[in-house]
Amino acid sequence: MKRREALKNIGLSTGFVLATPSVFSLLQSCKSDVAAWTPTFLTEEQGMVLKGLIDVILPKTEIPSANDVNVAEFIDKYFDEVLMENEQDELKTSFDNLTSFLKTNYKDNLSKIKSEDYMDLLDNHMILNSDGTKELDSKAKDVSGLLNRIRSMCIHAYRISETVGENILAYDPVPGAAYCDDLEKLTGGKSWSLS
Amino acid sequence: MTKNLDYLESYDAIVVGTGISGGWAAKELCENGLKTLVLERGRMVKHIEGYPTANLDPWDLPNGGAPKRETRIRKFKQDRDSSATDEDVQHFFVDDIKHPYNEDRRFDWIRGYHVGGRSIMWGRHSYRLSDLDFEANKKEGIAIDWPVRYKDIAPWYDHVEEFIGVSGENLGLSHFPDQKLLKPMPLNCIEEDLKGVIKEKFNDRVLTVGRVAHITEGTKPGMGRSTCQFRNRCKRGCPFGAYFSSNSSTLPTAEATGNMTLRPNSIVYEVVYDEQLGKATGVKVIDSETNEKFEFNAKIIFLCASAIASASILLQSKSKRFPNGLGNDSGELGHNIMDHHFKVGAKGIAKGYEDKYYKGRRPTGTYMPRFRNIGGDTNQKSFLRGYGFQGGASRSGTSELVAELKYGAQLKEEILKPGEWQMDFHGFGETLPNHDNRMYLNYEKKDKWGLPTVTFDAGFGENELAMREDIKQQAVKMLEAGGFKDIKTYDEKIGMGLGIHEMGTARMGHDPKTSVLNKYNQIHACTNVYVTDGSFMTSAGNQNPSLTYMAFTARAANYAAEEFKKTNA
Numbered sequence: 001m002k003r004r005e006a007l008k009n010i011g012l013s014t015g016f017v018l019a020t021p022s023v024f025s026l027l028q029s030c031k032s033d034v035a036a037w038t039p040t041f042l043t044e045e046q047g048m049v050l051k052g053l054i055d056v057i058l059p060k061t062e063i064p065s066a067n068d069v070n071v072a073e074f075i076d077k078y079f080d081e082v083l084m085e086n087e088q089d090e091l092k093t094s095f096d097n098l099t100s101f102l103k104t105n106y107k108d109n110l111s112k113i114k115s116e117d118y119m120d121l122l123d124n125h126m127i128l129n130s131d132g133t134k135e136l137d138s139k140a141k142d143v144s145g146l147l148n149r150i151r152s153m154c155i156h157a158y159r160i161s162e163t164v165g166e167n168i169l170a171y172d173p174v175p176g177a178a179y180c181d182d183l184e185k186l187t188g189g190k191s192w193s194l195s
Numbered sequence: 196m197t198k199n200l201d202y203l204e205s206y207d208a209i210v211v212g213t214g215i216s217g218g219w220a221a222k223e224l225c226e227n228g229l230k231t232l233v234l235e236r237g238r239m240v241k242h243i244e245g246y247p248t249a250n251l252d253p254w255d256l257p258n259g260g261a262p263k264r265e266t267r268i269r270k271f272k273q274d275r276d277s278s279a280t281d282e283d284v285q286h287f288f289v290d291d292i293k294h295p296y297n298e299d300r301r302f303d304w305i306r307g308y309h310v311g312g313r314s315i316m317w318g319r320h321s322y323r324l325s326d327l328d329f330e331a332n333k334k335e336g337i338a339i340d341w342p343v344r345y346k347d348i349a350p351w352y353d354h355v356e357e358f359i360g361v362s363g364e365n366l367g368l369s370h371f372p373d374q375k376l377l378k379p380m381p382l383n384c385i386e387e388d389l390k391g392v393i394k395e396k397f398n399d400r401v402l403t404v405g406r407v408a409h410i411t412e413g414t415k416p417g418m419g420r421s422t423c424q425f426r427n428r429c430k431r432g433c434p435f436g437a438y439f440s441s442n443s444s445t446l447p448t449a450e451a452t453g454n455m456t457l458r459p460n461s462i463v464y465e466v467v468y469d470e471q472l473g474k475a476t477g478v479k480v481i482d483s484e485t486n487e488k489f490e491f492n493a494k495i496i497f498l499c500a501s502a503i504a505s506a507s508i509l510l511q512s513k514s515k516r517f518p519n520g521l522g523n524d525s526g527e528l529g530h531n532i533m534d535h536h537f538k539v540g541a542k543g544i545a546k547g548y549e550d551k552y553y554k555g556r557r558p559t560g561t562y563m564p565r566f567r568n569i570g571g572d573t574n575q576k577s578f579l580r581g582y583g584f585q586g587g588a589s590r591s592g593t594s595e596l597v598a599e600l601k602y603g604a605q606l607k608e609e610i611l612k613p614g615e616w617q618m619d620f621h622g623f624g625e626t627l628p629n630h631d632n633r634m635y636l637n638y639e640k641k642d643k644w645g646l647p648t649v650t651f652d653a654g655f656g657e658n659e660l661a662m663r664e665d666i667k668q669q670a671v672k673m674l675e676a677g678g679f680k681d682i683k684t685y686d687e688k689i690g691m692g693l694g695i696h697e698m699g700t701a702r703m704g705h706d707p708k709t710s711v712l713n714k715y716n717q718i719h720a721c722t723n724v725y726v727t728d729g730s731f732m733t734s735a736g737n738q739n740p741s742l743t744y745m746a747f748t749a750r751a752a753n754y755a756a757e758e759f760k761k762t763n764a
Binding site: 056057058059061063074077078081082083084085119122123126128129130151155156157158159160161162164165166168169172173174175176177178179180181182183184186187189190191192193194195 | 250252253254257258259261262263264267268380381383384387424425426427549550551552553554555556557590592593597598599601602603604606607610611612613614
């Protein structure tokens, strides 16, 4: 961590640096422990649903899952600190719709809902733009909208987490040059974490 | 009014404002040996140490850098600029509750109140005006003639470019002058191929990389300036001093002469006019922190507070001789506001480049100089003047398959792969001067310092709207010629001001009856007051204007210094 900070901040102390990519590939990853979490904006029940959903959306593979990099915590804090009050009110209603939908259609006790249930929910009740237009009643539309929002925020939060940004995507804080080349040669097929 | 004992009784010169223009006025006056007091209404920002977010990654910023609710509430007008309230830069944009203004018609007044002003957050595109621009009003019978031609200002463009460092490519076009340029930043592979297509299929236009005030080779004077590292975090302040700002360049140079006194937190609200002497003797100032009022005296006053703020100061400077504001004999002060209209163009998807990518985050895009109404076949019936295209090609950070996957391991793989290449032609068009586009003072609504607030009544006209149609059509034509797919036009309904190129409120001209300033940026009837920010612009051109403000400021400051030396020798 200290080494990374030192490299990142080198320009601040000297006003000048010549950086090479190999310097930055030496960096250590910085993982923080996932502590027990109490949501700030969401209710505990909604936080549990959020965690369940994102664990299905970006599950654990050979690389960390969304929950490994605290995506639920990011989303809850974002709702709490970024959204305007009217947006928060709308979101609370949507989350209430989602939890009542889950209770009605899956299990009354939300803690009993399994990954398979969330997969079924996403398969059947999240309509992607690429699915074209489907006629939905307003509650179903609201549920689909919230699931889409959770999915896109999950992707965004995952990609801008420290672990993914520094160690999984191609990380290049001080490129020192700009040019085109083969994708494989430049990043091994990955996209850059910084834009 | 009290005396401030920390400061001299009188200075040779006072400069109001520390942005693009104020920094240049300070540098040139100080280098000419004038004891200069530089007044800035905002807080101090020192180069490097004043850039708290310069090295932060998204995960270092709260909420990935998204604007917090409190920021958007307090900066609700700055928020009209899509990135001004982001947490990595919002500290450089004003609090709209503390610094209110009024709108008869929507006007997006995007401001930075601190040492360096908007020279920290500017877009850095740096182009010269040409005689096509300086002669346009006269030839077309629009507004009034510029009292300056390209030959008058060309040496000052040279002077400025050699000091600040501008990278780019010279094209040998008479209406888009060559400049003193450092090596250009590279085009990426899509842009390079498109450049070839345009050269082959369009004999009236050329695609190049943006000319931007970045060092791409060697170094430049100032405070430890070095070459661009392609981080594209310029708006946060650059710890490498790679792009030009007052903080990295002109202010340290002025300070090094020993002739500059810089006073932040100093709101200038009036230029003091002496009826007997027939000239200005100083400025009145409120300390923004203590609310104390001071008067500072000088033989020369440079107003560089930005087009709206300088006009506001002059409108507040009422005297027996100038009952409608200092220098306002013509009634043009505060009128003829111009900006550039933009957020119009077209985008398309490039196929066949999936195995290509880029390294580095180039802090600029492509540029296409004006190609309409430059003579012969290029002349248009539906609109006057012209536009340039900015934009460029970039690659999405996630694969296009992401749109079709709901969840799971494959989705996770695809969000880590780059996606589609997209090319954007984004028009930046000239706005015609119009007396009806104006700002005026509202004495009913005062700010927290008891000063009148500014009200805007300005908007785009028929010529701009007709030009926007052509911008969209030409962008589509070029994307089609380049073989791009899924071409879509865009045309956002924007208010004037969002180009952050507001200008024209104290235009220069030959005749005091129709203009505020003469050809050296002096108020016609009060020649020891110079206005050298965007206020002086008689027409807008379509080029990003900051370089022109710098050149006119340097020219005016050297003229003022020569006059000063003649009378004080």
